[in-house]
Amino acid sequence: xxxxxxxxxxxxxxxxxxxxxxxxxxxxxxxxxxxxxxxxxxxxxxxxxxxxxxxxxxxxxxxxxxxxxxxxxxxxxxxxxxxxxxxxxxxxxxxxxxxxxxxxxxxxxxxxxxxxxxxxxxxxxxxxxxxxxxxxxxxxxxxxxxxxxxxxxxxxxxxxxxxxxxxxxxxxxxxxxxxxxxxxxxxxxxxx
Amino acid sequence: xxxxxxxxxxxxxxxxxxxxxxxxxxxxxxxxxxxxxxxxxxxxxxxxxxxxxxxxxxxxxxxxxxxxxxxxxxxxxxxxxxxxxxxxxxxxxxxxxxxxxxxxxxxxxxxxxxxxxxxxxxxxxxxxxxxxxxxxxxxxxxxxxxxxxxxxxxxxxxxxxxxxxxxxxxxxxxxxxxxxxxxxxxxxxxxxxxxxxxxxxxxxxxxxxxxxxxxxxxxxxxxxxxxxxxxxxxxxxxxxxxxxxxxxxxxxxxxxxxxxxxxxxxxxxxxxxxxxxxxxxxxxxxxxxxxxxxxxxxxxxxxxxxxxxxxxxxxxxxxxxxxxxxxxxxxxxxxxxxxxxxxxxxxxxxxxxxxxxxxxxxxxxxxxxxxxxxxxxxxxxxxxxxxxxxxxxxxxxxxxxxxxxxxxxxxxxxxxxxxxxxxxxxxxxxxxxxxxxxxxxxxxxxxxxxxxxxxxxxxxxxxxxxxxxxxxxxxxxxxxxxxxxxxxxxxxxxxxxxxxxxxxxxxxxxxxxxxxxxxxxxxxxxxxxxxxxxxxxxxxxxxxxxxxxxxxxxxxxxxxxxxxxxxxxxxxxxxxxxxxxxxxxxxxxxxxxxxxxxxxxxxxxxxxxxxxxxxxxxxxxxxxxxxxxxxxxxxxxxxxxxxxxxxxxxxxxxxxxxxxxxxxxxxxxxxxxxxxxxxxxxxxxxxxxxxxxxxxxxxxxxxxxxxxxxxxxxxxxxxxxxxxxxxxxxxxxxxxxxxxxxxxxxxxxxxxxxxxxxxxxxxxxxxxxxxxxxxxxxxxxxxxxxxxxx
Numbered sequence: 001x002x003x004x005x006x007x008x009x010x011x012x013x014x015x016x017x018x019x020x021x022x023x024x025x026x027x028x029x030x031x032x033x034x035x036x037x038x039x040x041x042x043x044x045x046x047x048x049x050x051x052x053x054x055x056x057x058x059x060x061x062x063x064x065x066x067x068x069x070x071x072x073x074x075x076x077x078x079x080x081x082x083x084x085x086x087x088x089x090x091x092x093x094x095x096x097x098x099x100x101x102x103x104x105x106x107x108x109x110x111x112x113x114x115x116x117x118x119x120x121x122x123x124x125x126x127x128x129x130x131x132x133x134x135x136x137x138x139x140x141x142x143x144x145x146x147x148x149x150x151x152x153x154x155x156x157x158x159x160x161x162x163x164x165x166x167x168x169x170x171x172x173x174x175x176x177x178x179x180x181x182x183x184x185x186x187x188x189x190x191x192x
Numbered sequence: 193x194x195x196x197x198x199x200x201x202x203x204x205x206x207x208x209x210x211x212x213x214x215x216x217x218x219x220x221x222x223x224x225x226x227x228x229x230x231x232x233x234x235x236x237x238x239x240x241x242x243x244x245x246x247x248x249x250x251x252x253x254x255x256x257x258x259x260x261x262x263x264x265x266x267x268x269x270x271x272x273x274x275x276x277x278x279x280x281x282x283x284x285x286x287x288x289x290x291x292x293x294x295x296x297x298x299x300x301x302x303x304x305x306x307x308x309x310x311x312x313x314x315x316x317x318x319x320x321x322x323x324x325x326x327x328x329x330x331x332x333x334x335x336x337x338x339x340x341x342x343x344x345x346x347x348x349x350x351x352x353x354x355x356x357x358x359x360x361x362x363x364x365x366x367x368x369x370x371x372x373x374x375x376x377x378x379x380x381x382x383x384x385x386x387x388x389x390x391x392x393x394x395x396x397x398x399x400x401x402x403x404x405x406x407x408x409x410x411x412x413x414x415x416x417x418x419x420x421x422x423x424x425x426x427x428x429x430x431x432x433x434x435x436x437x438x439x440x441x442x443x444x445x446x447x448x449x450x451x452x453x454x455x456x457x458x459x460x461x462x463x464x465x466x467x468x469x470x471x472x473x474x475x476x477x478x479x480x481x482x483x484x485x486x487x488x489x490x491x492x493x494x495x496x497x498x499x500x501x502x503x504x505x506x507x508x509x510x511x512x513x514x515x516x517x518x519x520x521x522x523x524x525x526x527x528x529x530x531x532x533x534x535x536x537x538x539x540x541x542x543x544x545x546x547x548x549x550x551x552x553x554x555x556x557x558x559x560x561x562x563x564x565x566x567x568x569x570x571x572x573x574x575x576x577x578x579x580x581x582x583x584x585x586x587x588x589x590x591x592x593x594x595x596x597x598x599x600x601x602x603x604x605x606x607x608x609x610x611x612x613x614x615x616x617x618x619x620x621x622x623x624x625x626x627x628x629x630x631x632x633x634x635x636x637x638x639x640x641x642x643x644x645x646x647x648x649x650x651x652x653x654x655x656x657x658x659x660x661x662x663x664x665x666x667x668x669x670x671x672x673x674x675x676x677x678x679x680x681x682x683x684x685x686x687x688x689x690x691x692x693x694x695x696x697x698x699x700x701x702x703x704x705x706x707x708x709x710x711x712x713x714x715x716x717x718x719x720x721x722x723x724x725x726x727x728x729x730x731x732x733x734x735x736x737x738x739x740x741x742x743x744x745x746x747x748x749x750x751x752x753x754x755x756x757x758x759x760x761x762x763x764x765x766x767x768x769x770x771x772x773x774x775x776x777x778x779x780x781x782x783x784x785x786x787x788x789x790x791x792x793x794x795x796x797x798x799x800x801x802x803x804x805x806x807x808x809x810x811x812x813x814x815x816x817x818x819x820x821x822x823x824x825x826x827x828x829x830x831x832x833x834x835x836x837x838x839x840x841x842x843x844x845x846x847x848x849x850x851x852x853x854x855x856x857x858x859x860x861x862x863x864x865x866x867x868x869x870x871x872x873x874x875x876x877x878x879x880x881x882x883x884x885x886x887x888x889x890x891x892x893x894x895x896x897x898x899x900x901x902x903x904x905x906x907x908x909x910x911x912x913x914x915x916x917x918x919x920x921x922x923x924x925x926x927x928x929x930x931x932x933x934x935x936x937x938x939x940x941x942x943x944x945x946x947x948x949x950x951x952x953x954x955x956x957x958x959x960x961x962x963x964x965x966x967x968x969x970x971x972x973x974x975x976x977x978x979x980x981x982x
Contacts, residue, residue, distance in 0.1 A: 013714075014679070064770065092818065092856070092860050104916065108908075141721075147728065
């Protein structure tokens with residue numbers, strides 16, 4: 001059982017002052033093995049905070065990030081899964097024709113699980129034998145693309161060929177949890 | 193060396209004293225066993241003579257005294273036995289006075305006196321009065337203190353207190369008090385006299401010795417506090433005034449400090465409340481070197497705890513006007529002690545404030561009064577330099593924040609900002625950060641423009657340069673942190689009413705525009721987004737709002753435009769460009785075509801004139817393309833102009849691969865429904881073909897310059913774009929077009945000059961897999977894909 005935290009688009013301090021208190025109390029150091037961040041933190045303080053939760057931190061660059069050295073995209077392998085992360089502001093056509101424009105990115109990175117952000121809207125779906133996850137905005141930050149943004153983040157539990165995606169959303173002051181199951185059909189990439 | 197010798201000598205003398213004492217005690221014991229009273233008295237007097245020494249320090253003297261004390265208990269018991277056997281106590285009392293030396297005589301008298309009182313043959317008060325007076329004969333401080341201490345010890349359980357068996361007639365109640373008070377007074381005099389003995393350079397040693405003896409003096413106050421007869425009335429009218437009289441008159445700072453503290457610790461808080469005026473009245477009369485602020489601080493602490501102990505005592509505080517008395521007393525002390533350093537005065541005010549917050553938390557006027565007194569003390573002086581004093585002021589200002597957990601309450605205190613004004617720049621900023629942190633921690637929402645104004649005035653040290661010049665010394669990391677806190681703060685300012693919210697935004701804007709070019713990149717973005725949130729709220733609100741309404745999106749966009757413009761002073765073109773695009777999108781959602789167009793214009797101008805770095809240009813053009821693609825408010829003409837510009841800039845990027853990617857990104861711009869509902873398939877294809885040409889050129893360049901092949905990836909990316917539009921029903925993109933491209937890529941990947949590029953190969957493979965996947969799907973899509981061979 002490997003726990004991977006996926007979050008992004010915090011936009012601190014441009015669009016939000018801090019993570020919601022209820023989220024902060026849930027995110028405790030030592031419980032998570034990897035963190036994947038879609039970008040737009042935006043400042044070093046937040047980078048340091050995430051690092052304190054888990055030293056294995058992977059970040060892709062968002063267009064407002066203070067640190068310009070984050071990579072445009074990153075891939076890594078966790079267990080049987082190949083994961084890729086990219087903020088998404090660079091993807092043409094996105095979010096219109098959402099699925100299809102992200103599909104190219106998924107093929108290009110050749111990953112099982114693609115994690116992107118930018119829209120501040122949680123999404124998790126199967127696409128062409130892979131999974132696309134958008135953890136939304138962890139602070140519920142303003143987005144020009146999405147109207148009503150609820151703070152959200154994702155926790156993935158990777159176990160063998162199976163990944164359970166837990167999404168935590170803060171709605172009207174309460175944390176609501178939902179889960180989605182995905183199974184990889186073989187050990188080679190993208191089988192049908 | 194000298195001290196060493198002294199100590200060795202002392203040990204020797206003590207040993208000698210103990211030896212002498214024990215020897216005489218032994219003989220005294222023998223005499224008692226054989227009922228030889230005369231001898232017993234003789235030896236006991238000799239034993240007690242050891243206490244006549246003046247060679248021992250109090251610490252060592254005490255050891256001798258304790259042994260004598262124990263031996264005298266045996267004597268006392270014998271006396272008791274004797275009186276039971278019929279010996280007259282008055283005879284005994286007279287007999288012991290034959291002892292040669294005064295000190296042993298008095299010890300023996302006290303011992304007999306104790307038995308005398310127990311026998312009840314004379315009223316306790318008479319015996320006690322006699323004894324306390326006779327002890328005057330000993331004026332040597334150490335011997336005298338211990339003698340009187342002995343008197344106090346043995347009389348303790350025999351005082352004619354209320355309810356005691358020794359209580360005499362009605363008047364004698366005061367006699368117990370009188371006795372103890374007199375003993376106390378004489379002991380204090382002896383204690384003070386110690387200060388003047390010996391050489392001047394031995395002062396430190398003397399003070400140390402005095403401190404060792406202080407509890408002997410203080411014990412008397414303890415005894416007084418335990419007497420039943422000392423009720424509030426007795427305390428107020430007799431006990432306290434007499435004690436204070438001695439305290440003030442002795443004019444000794446060591447005694448004064450200790451005794452004031454003793455009074456406060458020993459007597460009940462209820463008494464202190466009721467005698468506050470008297471107690472505080474003594475303070476200015478004390479020696480100027482007495483650390484009265486510590487004493488007052490302790491008094492206020494005790495009273496605060498008393499108040500906290502039960503809600504029922506609170507009215508008492510009001511009734512005795514505790515606050516005003518303390519406040520006046522402190523004022524007087526500060527005035528009287530002219531040389532008191534500023535940190536002393538501030539510390540006093542901190543104690544008073546703590547007291548006020550605990551006892552009268554609802555009385556903001558009291559809190560403000562304390563701050564005001566502080567302001568008065570600080571005014572007329574230059575800004576504080578003393579770090580201890582500034583620390584105390586930070587404590588002073590933090591106390592209300594911590595108590596009320598709500599900056600809004602602190603904002604109501606008119607003297608609060610005035611105190612802050614007296615801090616040096618550095619500390620002022622620290623305090624401002626403390627304030628912001630308090631707001632963040634408590635999730636306080638500041639909800640009116642007035643409060644925001646007051647708040648920003650308070651934290652002005654962070655918002656702008658005050659008394660310039662000091663700015664250059666600021667550490668960059670610290671500066672960033674400070675400004676980021678201000679940025680975060682801006683999100684805590686909110687009101688649901690749009691008109692009020694707009695006022696808040698305007699107020700913040702007014703302040704941050706004074707911040708100078710170093711601060712704007714931090715403070716402008718949060719304000720912009722705060723305003724955009726307001727726009728969205730207005731948009732959602734149903735109903736048509738007339739043009740004359742106070743708050744319309746249009747008005748806000750005007751403010752936004754002007755605010756982003758301020759970034760040109762920094763200059764911060766990339767940030768400004770992003771913000772213009774955000775505003776354009778928001779204007780799009782409000783259906784304001786001209787406003788959206790204007791924002792795009794500004795973004796393009798910045799791109800043209802200010803964004804010089806090639807990497808920054810790539811990101812910027814993609815942002816422009818992405819945003820433009822989402823616009824649906826533009827008419828054909830406007831849309832065409834902007835699209836044309838975007839495509840043009842894409843083709844002019846420095847590096848060929850970047851050009852290629854930007855150009856094919858533009859293909860999406862042509863894919864938007866125009867007003868006739870027709871997607872311009874032709875122009876999409878043209879765009880993609882252009883991208884293809886650029887990719888070819890890039891290939892050739894790579895051949896020439898590197899001798900190897902170039903970016904096959906570009907072709908694969910373009911292929912994927914073809915597939916996207918193919919699936920989307922673009923009639924211009926046919927399966928044969930796609931087939932051609934696939935062939936091209938296959939040729940490239942198989943040619944020898946292709947450097948093995950695993951990621952490109954993988955990409956192509958996954959693309960091919962995708963095509964196969966679609967073919968297998970069947971249905972309309974499968975049919976479409978049918979002709980394509982992979």
